[in-house]
Amino acid sequence: MNSIPAITMSPSWWLRLSLSGIKYHKSKRGNISWAISGTECELQKRNMTENGLGHRVLNMDTMNPNVKRVEYAVRGPIVQRAMQIEKELKEGVKKPFTEVIKANIGDAHAMGQKPITFLRQVVALCAYPDLLEDDKFPEDAKNRARRILQACGGGSIGAYSASPGIEIIRQDVAKYIEKRDGGIPSNPDNIYLSTGASDAIVTMLKLLTSGEGKNRTGVMISIPQYPLYSAALAELAAVQVSYYLDEDKCWSLDVGELRRAVKVAREHCNPRALCIINPGNPTGQVQSRQCIEDVIRFAAEEHLFLMADEVYQDNVYAEGCQFHSFKKVLFEMGPEYSSVVELASFHSTSKCFMGECGFRGGYMEVVNMDPEVKLQLTKLVSVRLCPPIPGQALLDLVVNPPQPDEPSYATFIKERTANLDILAEKAKMTEQVLNTVPGIHCNPVQGAMYTFPRLSLPEKAINAAKAPDMFYCMKLLEETGICLVPGSGFGQRDGTYHFRMTILPATEKLKVVLKKIREFHKRFTEEFS
Numbered sequence: 001m002n003s004i005p006a007i008t009m010s011p012s013w014w015l016r017l018s019l020s021g022i023k024y025h026k027s028k029r030g031n032i033s034w035a036i037s038g039t040e041c042e043l044q045k046r047n048m049t050e051n052g053l054g055h056r057v058l059n060m061d062t063m064n065p066n067v068k069r070v071e072y073a074v075r076g077p078i079v080q081r082a083m084q085i086e087k088e089l090k091e092g093v094k095k096p097f098t099e100v101i102k103a104n105i106g107d108a109h110a111m112g113q114k115p116i117t118f119l120r121q122v123v124a125l126c127a128y129p130d131l132l133e134d135d136k137f138p139e140d141a142k143n144r145a146r147r148i149l150q151a152c153g154g155g156s157i158g159a160y161s162a163s164p165g166i167e168i169i170r171q172d173v174a175k176y177i178e179k180r181d182g183g184i185p186s187n188p189d190n191i192y193l194s195t196g197a198s199d200a201i202v203t204m205l206k207l208l209t210s211g212e213g214k215n216r217t218g219v220m221i222s223i224p225q226y227p228l229y230s231a232a233l234a235e236l237a238a239v240q241v242s243y244y245l246d247e248d249k250c251w252s253l254d255v256g257e258l259r260r261a262v263k264v265a266r267e268h269c270n271p272r273a274l275c276i277i278n279p280g281n282p283t284g285q286v287q288s289r290q291c292i293e294d295v296i297r298f299a300a301e302e303h304l305f306l307m308a309d310e311v312y313q314d315n316v317y318a319e320g321c322q323f324h325s326f327k328k329v330l331f332e333m334g335p336e337y338s339s340v341v342e343l344a345s346f347h348s349t350s351k352c353f354m355g356e357c358g359f360r361g362g363y364m365e366v367v368n369m370d371p372e373v374k375l376q377l378t379k380l381v382s383v384r385l386c387p388p389i390p391g392q393a394l395l396d397l398v399v400n401p402p403q404p405d406e407p408s409y410a411t412f413i414k415e416r417t418a419n420l421d422i423l424a425e426k427a428k429m430t431e432q433v434l435n436t437v438p439g440i441h442c443n444p445v446q447g448a449m450y451t452f453p454r455l456s457l458p459e460k461a462i463n464a465a466k467a468p469d470m471f472y473c474m475k476l477l478e479e480t481g482i483c484l485v486p487g488s489g490f491g492q493r494d495g496t497y498h499f500r501m502t503i504l505p506a507t508e509k510l511k512v513v514l515k516k517i518r519e520f521h522k523r524f525t526e527e528f529s
Helices: 038-050 077-090 117-127 129-133 139-150 167-180 196-208 227-236 255-265 289-302 326-332 371-382 389-399 409-434 459-464 468-480 507-527
Strands: 013-016 023-026 191-195 217-223 239-244 270-277 305-309 343-348 361-367 497-502
Touching (some): 077 468, 117 389, 117 409, 129 139, 167 191, 167 361, 191 196, 196 217, 196 227, 196 305, 196 343, 196 361, 217 227, 239 255, 255 270, 255 289, 289 305, 289 326, 305 326, 361 389, 409 507, 459 468, 468 507
Parallel strands (some): 217 239
Antiparallel strands (some): 013 023, 191 361
8 A cells, every 4th residue: 555644733642543654633522633744744844944944933833723723524634645546546556446536525516517507607608798799698698697797896797796795696695585485584684695605604603702711602513513613613712512413313403412412511611502504414314394493492592593504405305304494494483583583594506406616605694683793794794805706696596597487497497407306316326325235324315415324343443543434434545546534524422433425426436436335345344353
């Protein structure tokens, strides 16, 4: 096996994985984080000292300590090793495989999904308005482009917009939310466009974080969780309050577990917010309406700010499952809750049927926010000037798609339906195939774009490394070229091991991935039994 660069991290405690000299750092929360370093870093350090640069103003001792606590497994050492292997393959290094398949991240277009024609047509027209004279583009696409350009400074998407976003796009988002939620009003003044949903989520966490010691803000996040949340909380020096999803009940959320977590947390911090991801990432569950009602009641009782991450709202596949927005349920529960529970909900152009990750489009809607705090929110978003205008334009097309009487409608609906149907087929196939493998248990992929199966590993494998699922995933990559993310990067109950994989690869390639995982797991189990 080719050697892998040694990896070191900031303080805490060190462990060494029995895999080609890889080092990793484990935090008190049990998450694994990585940073490339090792021999190369030592050489750089030696060269700096020899050149009189050994006393930099910014070094590991003087840098922001919160940054050193940030962990983000989705782009961790396995992905970095995967990129190195890709280079080696191009250079002619012989491997037991011919390509690396990156099933580690929800990047639809990188996995081969085709863009929606109408979305790209309008963005192209906005980027190069001379195309408005081209007869190849349908008239409804041209009309959308003209409308967006007229709302831009100087008629160009190269101009800044207002910090909360272009006004007509915020109006369109509000209309979309009203229609989605059965007529419940949405005010454009409560809409903030953002650089993907992640930007808005971090902005809200900044607003919520305050206090010192036992008064420090605690934020409740699910385990398993999407590492954006733990990373942002680490950077802000907020307190992560973990609550566990119930794997035995298809990763459902139990209010009793929320009560346990908040009670324990109040002993050392001030819990002020509750984050929900629905449909779930990395677990793929879809919350029932009853569950959402229970969560809202809990938030009201415990006086918690609700953050609803709903970026996979169109990605619902399982029979009997349905997406319910937190805002819709909140208002249907009546004024007892709708007038008091504070809520921020998030959506993005990166997921659903679009998969337009690179455009970085998204929005946040706030409900029942203190007017003075809202002014502070507007001030905070103004610091980064505005979200990318191409992303705002793309978002407008997602919330305001072609209508039945327009020429692009039929093609749009056909492409949208095809993308979602294919994802539903792959979700079912992934569950079925993985559950044929002795030692792997996969819950139904009810929604989103991922599965998070549980691994039963031999005792010898568990004893071979302090992070057995990392050991498993790295060995899988080296032997098969399949790139997954170990469950330790998302959090999991002690004594359990998982991996996250996306269902996004093209159907035939996904079959290859599942076949290789099945064969590898059998070899791995035999080797360590």
